Amino acid sequence: MEQVNVGIIGLGNVGSGTMAILAENGEQIDLKLGFRLRVKAVCSEHTEQKKIPEALGPVLKTNDWRQLVSHPDLHIIVELVGGTQVAAEIVNTAIANKKSVVTANKELMASSGAELWDRAIAARTNLAMEASVAGGIPIHAVLREGISGDRIVALYGILNGTSNYILTSMEKRGTPFETVLAEAQRLGYAEADPSNDIDGIDARSKLAILSALAFGEKITPSDIFTEGIRRIGPVDFEYAHRLGHTIRLLCAARQTEDGLVLSVRPALISTSTILASVQGSYNAVWVKGHFGEDTFYYGRGAGPLPTGVAVVSDLMRVAREIRDGSPERVSPFAHKRLGIYKPIPVARQKRAYYLRFRVMDREGIISALAGILAAKHISLDAVLQVPSENKRDLPFVITLEPTTEQAVRQAVEEMSRLDFLLEPPLALPIEPPL
Ligand SMILES: NC(=O)c1ccc[n+]([C@@H]2O[C@H](COP(=O)([O-])OP(=O)(O)OC[C@H]3O[C@@H](n4cnc5c(N)ncnc54)[C@H](OP(=O)(O)O)[C@@H]3O)[C@@H](O)[C@H]2O)c1
Structure with a gap:
């Protein structure tokens, strides 16, 4: 195989970042791979309005994703549409057509990642999802490979940049929640309907994926106690500081004697902990292993380019596997429930x-x-x-x-x-x- 061909569906924030990296860094990517990775087709709802970088060369443009998932020349489909409706159809049809898939879709992977993986394994294709959690932090690779030999006892994360921006701005300036939220919306850090971010729903999907990878359990969003940050005010930071603490939307998965306690909620954490220094829209993940003890990962949690790097890196890995005939057909959701990590109610x-x-x-x-x-x-x-x-x-x-x-x-x-x-x-x- 001379080259591995890619079709990208979804040309919004992440799609445009992914194309920009593939265009600007294409030469180095090909040198690293030792073969050519080529974008052959792109699709979005309004493709005619999109600027496709010239450096990608001639590219098929369409508004119909079905053309890409059934295209005989494409080896990998990149799903960057988001949501769980069309995205699920795209991923399922691509797998059924024996295409490998790269996705950034946390919602889809948190709700049906295990089933999609089963289908991909049966079809002997690959499924990669590094960009779905903590955009620019390669945390999937860490949990699946880097520290997979350890027995994880706890995983803590700051996984929603919007909430962290709001909390840390409130903390620094003593500004009320509503004012900071409005400012975040103006700056494009928060969406017009911010509930996914500030009510912890986005972070819950991410924690479901990370804890499934870390603990090898089937964990779904409904296993996670979730509470947002709407009730936090500057006065809470004032009191928290007096107690030597600050407040963050903390994602936590902790092994206890009785089982795994999973929560996404605002919590007081000591100002001396490294997580307390995670400011603005940054993300961080802290993993405690029984053998290797603490490791910490920090970086941009979102944004077209940091997330684009995760997508392109997944593309390179999947392309290598396709070329060398060794797809990695082991589901990261490898859960035959181990029992010791059974989720238990946070009330305990x-x-x-x-x-x-x-x-x-x-x-x-x-x-x-x-x-x-x-x-x-x-x-x-x-x-x-x-x-x-x-x-x-x-x-x-x-x-x-x-x-x-x-x-x-x-x-x-x-x-x-x-x-x-x-x-x-x-x-x-x-x-x-x-
Ligand atoms: N934004 C981030 O920083 C970030 C970080 C990590 C993960 N993610 C995940 O990445 C995914 C994409 O996010 P995003 O921020 O890039 O979203 P976005 O800016 O809203 O882009 C979505 C794209 O999907 C296209 N689309 C929608 N329906 C379609 C359809 N039926 N057929 C073809 N194309 C369709 C849209 O087309 P038009 O533009 O033509 O309307 C748009 O280009 C989501 O799963 C998100 O959770 C995002």
Whole structure:
């Protein structure tokens, strides 16, 4: 085979970044491979409006993805459409037509990656998805190859750049959530409908994929407790700092004696932990192995070029395998459930907690709250209150000694009925030193 031919479907952010890299870096890519990797066809909904880099040479342009997945000359189909409808059809049809597939689609891979892999194995084709999690960080290769010999005990991540941008901006400038969100939307860091990012849904798909790779279990998004960042305000950073902590949307998969606890939620983490220094739209993944201990990976979580690098690198690996006749037909979702990593409800985890209240000031508030905690055998650790003039909307914080999440939830539910509260208490776990 003289060259390996590629068809790209989806010419938006990632598609244009991928084409730009293949055009600008094509010579070096071919030298590294020892053969030619050539884009022969491209497709998007409005292909006529797209600028295709001249350096790619003559390219078939179409608006019909079916033309690409059935094209006899194409060896690899790149799916960069996103979502789970058309994208699933593209990937399934490509595999059925014995094409290998490279995708950046976290949603599709989190929801049906295992089934797609089974189909790809049966069809003796390859499926690559490095770009689907943490765009510019080659974390799949790390988990599948680099540290696959270790027994992973925990994986922590900051996997959503939009939430991290919002939280770190709020932290730096003390600006309210809504203002920072509007600014992020103006700058193109957050979408018009930001819920996927700020409600933790995007991060949940990514954690589902990474924990499946790390623990060799079948993990689906529904196994992951998910809570977004809408309720976090500058006041929470003020209190968190007083406690020597900061707040991040933390993706966590932890092995405990009872099973695997999976969550995406805002949590207090110590300011001395390396994850606390992950600022703006950057992503990071921290893996703890039983044998090799800690490793840390950091980089751009998204963007046309960093994500494009992941797509092009996948293309190079798959192209090598096609050329040398050794497709890597082992599903990364290689889960015959190992049992020890069985997901368990987050309600069973034991943690210290941060409870933030907004109250109409009056006598007896602390004793009413302390009474509820005592009745649930929860030990109060400290009460913090920064000076405030506004007695009609007074924020303060109670921290709790380690206790089960179940007990905290019950206490919060009971507290929510108290008439001096302006809103239900905000409960965040305080992570022990990571
Ligand atoms: N953006 C990032 O930084 C990033 C990072 C990591 C992973 N990802 C993932 O990468 C994938 C693509 O994201 P993106 O940001 O590049 O999305 P995008 O900018 O919205 O691009 C999507 C592309 O798909 C095309 N498309 C939509 N429906 C189509 C159809 N029926 N047939 C053919 N083409 C169709 C669109 O065509 P038109 O442009 O012609 O309308 C567009 O070019 C998603 O799975 C996303 O989760 C993105």
